[in-house]
Amino acid sequence: MTPENSEESQPLLRPPGGGSPCGRRVFLAAFSAALGPLSFGFALGYSSPAIPSLRRSVPPAPHLDDRTASWFGAIVTLGAAAGGVLGGWLVDRAGRKLSLLFCTVPFVAGFAVITAAQDVWMLLGGRLLTGLACGVASLVAPIYISEISYPAVRGLLGSCVQLMVVIGILLAYLAGRVLEWRWLAVLGCVPPSFMLLLMCCMPETPRFLLTQHKRQEAMAALQFLWGSEQGWEEPSVESEHQVFQLALLRHPGIYKPFLIGISLMAFQQLSGINAVMFYAETIFEEAKFKDSSLASVVMGTIQVLFTAVAALIMDRAGRRLLLALSGMVMVFSTSAFGTYFKLTQDGSNSSHVDLLVPVSAEPVDTNVGLAWLAVGSMCLFIAGFAIGWGPIPWLLMSEIFPLHVKGVATGVCVLTNWLMAFLVTKEFNNLMVSAGLGLPFMQFVAKDSESVASCAG
Numbered sequence: 001m002t003p004e005n006s007e008e009s010q011p012l013l014r015p016p017g018g019g020s021p022c023g024r025r026v027f028l029a030a031f032s033a034a035l036g037p038l039s040f041g042f043a044l045g046y047s048s049p050a051i052p053s054l055r056r057s058v059p060p061a062p063h064l065d066d067r068t069a070s071w072f073g074a075i076v077t078l079g080a081a082a083g084g085v086l087g088g089w090l091v092d093r094a095g096r097k098l099s100l101l102f103c104t105v106p107f108v109a110g111f112a113v114i115t116a117a118q119d120v121w122m123l124l125g126g127r128l129l130t131g132l133a134c135g136v137a138s139l140v141a142p143i144y145i146s147e148i149s150y151p152a153v154r155g156l157l158g159s160c161v162q163l164m165v166v167i168g169i170l171l172a173y174l175a176g177r178v179l180e181w182r183w184l185a186v187l188g189c190v191p192p193s194f195m196l197l198l199m200c201c202m203p204e205t206p207r208f209l210l211t212q213h214k215r216q217e218a219m220a221a222l223q224f225l226w227g228s229e230q231g232w233e234e235p236s237v238e239s240e241h242q243v244f245q246l247a248l249l250r251h252p253g254i255y256k257p258f259l260i261g262i263s264l265m266a267f268q269q270l271s272g273i274n275a276v277m278f279y280a281e282t283i284f285e286e287a288k289f290k291d292s293s294l295a296s297v298v299m300g301t302i303q304v305l306f307t308a309v310a311a312l313i314m315d316r317a318g319r320r321l322l323l324a325l326s327g328m329v330m331v332f333s334t335s336a337f338g339t340y341f342k343l344t345q346d347g348s349n350s351s352h353v354d355l356l357v358p359v360s361a362e363p364v365d366t367n368v369g370l371a372w373l374a375v376g377s378m379c380l381f382i383a384g385f386a387i388g389w390g391p392i393p394w395l396l397m398s399e400i401f402p403l404h405v406k407g408v409a410t411g412v413c414v415l416t417n418w419l420m421a422f423l424v425t426k427e428f429n430n431l432m433v434s435a436g437l438g439l440p441f442m443q444f445v446a447k448d449s450e451s452v453a454s455c456a457g
Helices: 025-056 066-093 096-115 120-148 151-176 181-188 190-199 206-211 215-226 246-250 252-270 273-278 280-286 292-317 319-347 370-387 391-397 403-434 439-456
Strands: none
Touching: 025 066, 025 096, 025 120, 025 151, 025 181, 025 190, 025 215, 025 292, 066 096, 066 120, 066 403, 096 120, 096 181, 096 190, 120 151, 120 206, 120 391, 120 403, 151 181, 151 292, 151 391, 181 190, 206 215, 252 273, 252 391, 252 403, 273 370, 273 403, 292 319, 292 370, 292 391, 319 370, 319 391, 391 403
């Protein structure tokens, strides 16, 4: 069977009459799987409050300098790249449910190692383990949610994967205001623990069960998730047992989704989003904010709100329009932020602004308003990313690949995503230190955002 065969574009299980299911347990199952992306987001956001805390620590507690801080932020992406490869192998062999259960182990183990860390190597080892879990979760969760959802809610639930990621980041920012790095790591063990408990009660996806010739179990899963199994039929799944071979890349139905998926993941990370989220507090400290952690919380809240908006309008507005709009907003915002650092360098500005105090209450300073340009441009950047380039690449990754290459293809996409994330986050801290306040990095981000916008168009 060729990749272009029309059967692969049809829903695996569908009612002959075309009616929509109304089962509510599908939302519970989707929430259970989405705790993986929530844990993934918490792990990403953890470094933002933890790095300043670890910089202030004194022996015998671990201490981070500029070099180790850059590795602390970036090494999670190396683990995630390995996790993407592992997840691509697991998802087709162990199944979607078992793969999600598996990723809870390195999540909890990684945060436990960080909690007990006595030196920098333990910190890096814990971050590497949480990164491995992030890679598996970022690949498997969208596939699981896509395959359990009926068409009427598939776009909404698929977009909620990114929503849970940004909620996890916001939780890390909020908790980081009151908790030191050890207790913050303890808190990081909670979401994956709940995920382990809930996923034990959820079924495997009907699609995967059918590929294993377990039709009775697939019907039971369908009954649990959608509320009914009466009158449902499925097309042949013989093609799903084909082994992926490089020769398949000659088919347009294979290589075109591959190119689209890899490009989307590469441009998503070249926008600089993970560098901004990993080092949010550091960025605002360099921008001379009195309360940099509060600025980070404001930025995280905006990301959650606009990701929720994107989830609601995704199916109506269309993917291409949202990608184009998102790219243009990011170009404008990063250009504004680069302008801020240029002006403050030229004027030797020390624009201390407390977000909880009106600007009029501060001493008169010719450049005092520039600090608001910094936080405003970063919030605009986050909003622009959240409405398009945040959720859409992950959603499309779970939708565009034929079934018999989905494991390998999504693994390659996730590997691309996290390798690009490593390059950006690892070099960000070095660039900021060597260049003063980091203007060259922001110019780098702006140029990459231009590339994103041109491809989105």
